[in-house]
Amino acid sequence: MPAVGLTARGPPVLRGSVLEHRRPIRRLASGALVALLALSAAAVLVPAPASARSGHLQGKRAQARALAAEIAGLDAKIGAAVTRYSRATRALEAVRRQLRENRRRQRLAFRELTIARSTLAARAVAMYKHEDVGPMDAVFGAADLSDLVTQLSMIKTIARSDRDVVRAIEATRRDLADRAESLEADRRTAEKLVGTCKSALGTIRIRLEERRSALAGVRSEIRRLAAGARPSSAAPAPTVEPPDQADGGDGGGTGPWWPLIRSAAASNGVSARGMFRLMMIESGGSATVVSPGGFYGLFQYAPSTWKGDWNPWRSSSITDGAAQIKATALAIRLGYGHAWWDPSYSWAFQGA
Known part of the structure; x- marks a missing residue:
């Protein structure tokens, strides 16, 4: 007789030495499963991160x-x-x-x-x-x-x-x-x-x-x-203010924005200072920036919004800084500010 009895198929069924080697593996697997379940439950209970x-x-x-x-x-x-x-x-x-x-x-x-x-x-x-x-x-x-x-x-x-x-x-x-x-x-x-x-x-x-x-x-x-x-969000720094000079704000590529903002704001009866703050919060003054969410330009427009019938400058490029300034002044006058840019809009126009 062999020292270890074998059936026609399958692993050994006798011999304590073999069983003694298999029991610790089962215990480890059970422990890992319990730990995994505990981590899943904890993940469910943790609140969504700020980025979400x-x-x-x-x-x-x-x-x-x-x-x-x-x-x-x-x-x-x-x-x-x-x-x-x-x-x-x-x-x-x-x-x-x-x-x-x-x-x-x-x-x-x-x-x-x-x-x-x-x-x-x-x-x-x-x-x-x-x-x-x-x-x-x-x-x-x-x-x-x-x-x-x-x-x-x-x-x-x-x-x-x-x-x-x-x-x-x-x-x-x-x-x-x-x-x-x-x-x-x-x-x-x-x-x-x-x-x-x-x-x-x-x-x-x-x-x-x-x-x-x-x-x-x-x-x-x-x-x-x-x-x-x-x-949980830092408010805009108090230094986000329009430049003192008339030619300030280079816009990151297409020219000075502050004179254009003042002109568009005056034409629509809105705050030029608030518009400048909003631009700096949204894009830092860059007309060509594209956010991970697919928003473009100085004031971060979605392409579908930019092409809407409300916008007389929709035929211009979405990264045209001057066109975005004029369109944004109009949008604010039409009452779209809070809906389109909050919380940035509330921060930008607070005390403006």
Whole structure:
């Protein structure tokens, strides 16, 4: 017999020396598993680092910027929709006026036709009662040749005139009836257009209210996050101030920013000192800087925000410092400051 008994398959099943070597391995594995579970639980309980909170705040700011850009676009769309609705309403009123005028003319033509037919009927009755006056009566009743010519001409004129009057009135009545059908079709088309424009205007207004409500919620969340970040975030140094010299602030590549900031701020009625502080906090005055989150330039714009309809300088490069200064002054005047740049905006404009 061998010293160690073996089965057909598998490890040894007897011999205490083998079992004694396997038990410590099991104990070590169990201990490692317990330690790993403990570390996982501790990781769950540890609060998120400041960088994670800052990333969440940056995400909310980007969301607020996108919502504000969408609201600006909807504001432009609602203006165009109001214009289209007004034009459609005016066109409908014009068609309705034409319809009223056509109905008036139809009533007038009907009365004229009724009178003409009554006149013809009365003439027919008179001729039946007094016998018709024909050309032969004119020949035998004429005093001379001149009188004969006059009477024959009068008979022809009266007969032709009666027929012409009736035909003219009938033609006018048919034309007015055709015009009434055409105007009725125009009225239906105009009413449909008014309904479409009104529905589009209502849809834009509803979406605008939804976006404004969403932006208000995001701004509230930004204020909450900013308030929570202040204890663990260093406030901007008090030395972040505009230069005393008129040509100060080289901007990191494209020229002096302080004169441009003063001009743009004055044009929009906002604080130039606050704008300068905000620029230094966001980018340090570099027009070409790109943050890890994908924000560009002096005031750190997302490309989607920069290309929004609110921005008259959206065709310029996002790293164009002068364009960013003008656009930012406008954005602050429009009320986007807290939503787009907090907490930096609150710090920059505190006491500005």
